[in-house]
Amino acid sequence: MAGIETTFARLTAELDAPMLIVTTEAAGERAGCLVGFWTQSSIRPPRFLVCLSRLNHTYKVAVRARSLLVHFVPEGATGLAELFGGETGDEVDKFARVEWHRGPDGAPLLAGVDTWFSGEVVERIGLGDHVGFLLAPVEGTVHRTEEPRLRFHRARRIAPGHPA
Ligand SMILES: Cc1cc2nc3c(=O)[nH]c(=O)nc-3n(C[C@H](O)[C@H](O)[C@H](O)COP(=O)(O)O)c2cc1C
Numbered sequence: 802m803a804g805i806e807t808t809f810a811r812l813t814a815e816l817d818a819p820m821l822i823v824t825t826e827a828a829g830e831r832a833g834c835l836v837g838f839w840t841q842s843s844i845r846p847p848r849f850l851v852c853l854s855r856l857n858h859t860y861k862v863a864v865r866a867r868s869l870l871v872h873f874v875p876e877g878a879t880g881l882a883e884l885f886g887g888e889t890g891d892e893v894d895k896f897a898r899v900e901w902h903r904g905p906d907g908a909p910l911l912a913g914v915d916t917w918f919s920g921e922v923v924e925r926i927g928l929g930d931h932v933g934f935l936l937a938p939v940e941g942t943v944h945r946t947e948e949p950r951l952r953f954h955r956a957r958r959i960a961p962g963h964p965a
Contacts, residue, residue, distance in 0.1 A: 819950040820874045822885045822914070823851055823859065825866040826907040831896050832862035833909065834962075835874075835886030837953045838931055847938050849920055852931040854965040858890035860932065866922065869934055870908035871941075873916040874951040881911060882956055889962035905940050915944040930965060 803811075824833030838852035851869060853860040863869060874882055884895055896909055904910030905919035918941025926933040 817952045817954045819952050820882060820886075820956045821851070822872040822874055822881060822911060823853070823863075824870045824872070824901075824904075824909045824911065825859065825863045825868070826909065827862050827865035827867075830862050831909050832859040832890045833885055833895060833911075834859040834890075835882055835956065835959070837956070839871075842935065848923070849918075849936045849938065850926075851934045851936060852928060853934060854931050854963065856930075856965060857963050862890075863922075863934060864925070864932075866906075866908070868906040868908065868919055868921045868939065869936060870904050870906075870910060870919050871917060871936070872911055872914040874914065875946070876949045876951045876955065878913060878951060881913065882951055883959055886956060886959040887962050891963070915942065915946075917941055 818837050821836040821839055822833055823836045834857050836851055840850050842848045842850045851871065853863055881899065884898055888895060900912035901909040918938050920936025920938045922934050923937045924935040926935065
């Protein structure tokens with residue numbers, strides 16, 4: 802019988818979550834990465850949990866930020882997914898390579914992504930090698946298009962820019 806870690810890895814490989822790009826800004830520093838670990842966690846009040854690896858550049862900026870900007874990624878936005886999931890802000894300036902403008906709370910709002918929300922960080926929770934950022938949605942917009950969202954099974958071909 803396979804060990805529990807192997808079984809767990811096989812089980813989680815079946816999950817096919819839509820991917821997010823989470824951006825943030827603190828003291829003039831911008832960061833963002835591709836995120837597959839997330840969930841809505843409450844209806845009233847509305848709450849949303851985003852999990853960031855403690856090793857990521859994005860985490861280091863996010864711990865100092867008031868809010869995070871959550872983008873829902875369309876399937877066709879492979880360039881954005883590769884940049885935010887395959888490169889690290891420790892080495893490159895991702896925001897010099899994409900179009901964006903200042904969104905809520907100064908966080909970078911990515912051009913070409915029309916479904917997003919900004920959430921205030923109301924709690925940070927240690928969850929293992931990732932930290933959960935519990936968000937209270939403040940502002941956002943949702944566009945319904947025929948285009949499906951980018952999901953984990955397609956995005957996992959991207960080699961993460963940072964070891965988790
Ligand atoms: C399919 C996929 C899912 C990912 N999910 C997460 C995640 O849930 N949380 C996270 O912190 N990083 C996740 N990553 C890793 C980061 O997006 C990646 O290491 C990125 O390069 C980190 O950039 P940064 O160092 O600029 O923050 C994922 C990467 C891929 C390819």
